[in-house]
Amino acid sequence: MGIEIKNITKKYGKKTALDSVSLEFEKGKIYGLLGRNGAGKSTLLNIIDGRSTGFDGEIYIDGEKHSNKDRLYFEDIFLISEDNLYPPDMSINEIFKDTKKFRKSFDAEKANAMLEKFGLKAKSRIKELSTGGNTAFKNIIGLCINTPYVFFDEPTLGLDAVNREVFYRLLLERYSETDGTFILTTHLISEISNIIEKLVIIDKGKIILNDDCINVLENSFCISGDKTLLCELTEDKNVISKQYFGNSASYYVIGSEIPHSTVTGLEIKKLTLQELFIKLTEDEGRETL
Amino acid sequence: MKLRHAAAYRYKTLAPFLAAVIVFSIIQYIFTKPYREVTEIDAWLSIIKGIFFFVFGIMSFKKPYKYLLQNGYQNAGIYESFLLSLPSTLVVSAIINVACYLIKSQNDYFTLIFADDNEGLAVSDMKIFLVYKIIVCTSVFALSMIAGYLFAMIFYRLDKKVMTFLMILACAAAIAVLVLFTYFGSDTGLISSYFTPAFTMLIIPLAVLLASLGYFLSERISLERSRS
Numbered sequence: 001m002g003i004e005i006k007n008i009t010k011k012y013g014k015k016t017a018l019d020s021v022s023l024e025f026e027k028g029k030i031y032g033l034l035g036r037n038g039a040g041k042s043t044l045l046n047i048i049d050g051r052s053t054g055f056d057g058e059i060y061i062d063g064e065k066h067s068n069k070d071r072l073y074f075e076d077i078f079l080i081s082e083d084n085l086y087p088p089d090m091s092i093n094e095i096f097k098d099t100k101k102f103r104k105s106f107d108a109e110k111a112n113a114m115l116e117k118f119g120l121k122a123k124s125r126i127k128e129l130s131t132g133g134n135t136a137f138k139n140i141i142g143l144c145i146n147t148p149y150v151f152f153d154e155p156t157l158g159l160d161a162v163n164r165e166v167f168y169r170l171l172l173e174r175y176s177e178t179d180g181t182f183i184l185t186t187h188l189i190s191e192i193s194n195i196i197e198k199l200v201i202i203d204k205g206k207i208i209l210n211d212d213c214i215n216v217l218e219n220s221f222c223i224s225g226d227k228t229l230l231c232e233l234t235e236d237k238n239v240i241s242k243q244y245f246g247n248s249a250s251y252y253v254i255g256s257e258i259p260h261s262t263v264t265g266l267e268i269k270k271l272t273l274q275e276l277f278i279k280l281t282e283d284e285g286r287e288t289l
Numbered sequence: 290m291k292l293r294h295a296a297a298y299r300y301k302t303l304a305p306f307l308a309a310v311i312v313f314s315i316i317q318y319i320f321t322k323p324y325r326e327v328t329e330i331d332a333w334l335s336i337i338k339g340i341f342f343f344v345f346g347i348m349s350f351k352k353p354y355k356y357l358l359q360n361g362y363q364n365a366g367i368y369e370s371f372l373l374s375l376p377s378t379l380v381v382s383a384i385i386n387v388a389c390y391l392i393k394s395q396n397d398y399f400t401l402i403f404a405d406d407n408e409g410l411a412v413s414d415m416k417i418f419l420v421y422k423i424i425v426c427t428s429v430f431a432l433s434m435i436a437g438y439l440f441a442m443i444f445y446r447l448d449k450k451v452m453t454f455l456m457i458l459a460c461a462a463a464i465a466v467l468v469l470f471t472y473f474g475s476d477t478g479l480i481s482s483y484f485t486p487a488f489t490m491l492i493i494p495l496a497v498l499l500a501s502l503g504y505f506l507s508e509r510i511s512l513e514r515s516r517s
Contacts, residue, residue: 051358053364073292073362073363074362074363077361078361079359081359085355085356085358085359086355086356087352087356098360099360101294101297102294103360
């Protein structure tokens with residue numbers, strides 16, 4: 001059934017972190033939850049996981065209201081947060097053993113086998129690990145836990161290119177083995193565009209895009225050329241950003257089929273996920289959807 | 290079962306604390322006189338122990354909180370695991386505390402304090418007296434520790450400026466109490482006179498009530514702040 005979020009509003013004093021956010025996370029999908037710094041990504045994940053309270057709105061997990069769930073212990077979701085919540089004096093091995101006690105579905109053997117792939121050792125203490133090492137061991141836990149929903153908040157923080165590839169590969173392997181739902185937040189947008197199925201973009205506490213990733217990319221393009229011509233061509237289209245260079249311009253369009261370049265003097269190219277994200281969330285020249 | 294795992298984890302963090310309790314008790318053992326006399330040093334050591342358990346209550350929140358949160362425990366579960374770990378922790382601490390008195394005791398000492406404190410208990414019933422002393426210690430330690438935990442929990446949620454103001458107020462109140470006990474209490478046994486059996490039996494339910502109220506208050510404050 002999935003996770004259903006209805007009109008979630010969360011404030012920290014006068015600042016509104018989330019503003020009437022409503023969306024659904026379907027079961028058995030990989031989501032990319034993208035947003036600029038301070039957009040509300042981590043806040044949203046913390047609320048769904050039950051770590052953050054004091055919000056308005058409702059959350060349903062597989063049809064059951066979140067507030068009706070066990071108020072002592074919540075095992076449907078596992079959130080790997082950006083912050084390191086593990087005690088610095090504990091070793092990776094000790095944490096794996098504890099995690100096995102707390103979460104019966106945790107595969108400690110598999111986790112220990114994965115350490116080598118990331119260049120980690122079981123006896124290393126958390127305080128001895130680099131930023132990337134910390135991220136890697138937390139990711140391993142998330143990959144070896146069999147819960148219906150696993151959230152990775154910044155799973156690439158500090159990881160080098162090789163370890164990032166290892167993580168993406170292991171994630172896809174894990175995804176193919178289970179019917180779980182995985183939600184990733186990251187700033188390395190270009191890298192995850194081939195991994196995620198569903199795309200959610202959040203900006204200043206509001207959801208500005210929620211769609212299939214392939215669908216979005218197929219219908220997003222940049223058209224450049226004479227600005228008068230562009231105005232006529234894009235009159236009925238959703239232009240999210242415009243750039244002007246004298247008599248020329250570049251218009252960034254979303255939600256429309258890419259037109260055939262039958263008109264001379266116009267250049268059309270598909271947008272990458274990163275370009276799309278930048279144009280949707282930049283403060284200058286932005287058009288609302 | 291889940292709470293047991295959380296409580297078991299909390300015990301792991303207790304080792305340095307129990308070592309500190311032994312050190313405190315040894316200090317008390319050295320300075321306690323072998324006959325019944327409530328001195329200023331006794332009073333200060335008792336107050337320091339209360340502060341020590343208060344600080345340990347703060348650490349009981351701060352240190353395990355994040356780890357238990359990471360492993361799926363909700364705020365209510367984290368708090369209840371703390372309550373679950375309390376009895377054994379405090380009883381061990383109390384036994385260590387009373388044991389130091391036992392080691393140093395002389396017959397005259399215990400006969401004298403037993404006569405002062407028992408208020409209706411059989412004079413010769415040393416076992417009951419020792420159990421009573423352990424209960425007193427446990428209750429006082431529990432009150433301090435739960436207060437420290439709630440303090441940390443509320444501090445974690447409340448506006449920092451408000452909390453700073455409350456801390457200054459609390460320090461002023463603590464200083465006033467210290468002055469009261471030091472200059473007006475020690476000679477008349479004011480401190481020991483409070484630890485009567487009747488008062489002791491009130492401390493445990495009082496501590497539990499205070500703890501529960503404090504927890505619900507902090508949840509309510511958090512909710513109200515987010516809705517304002």
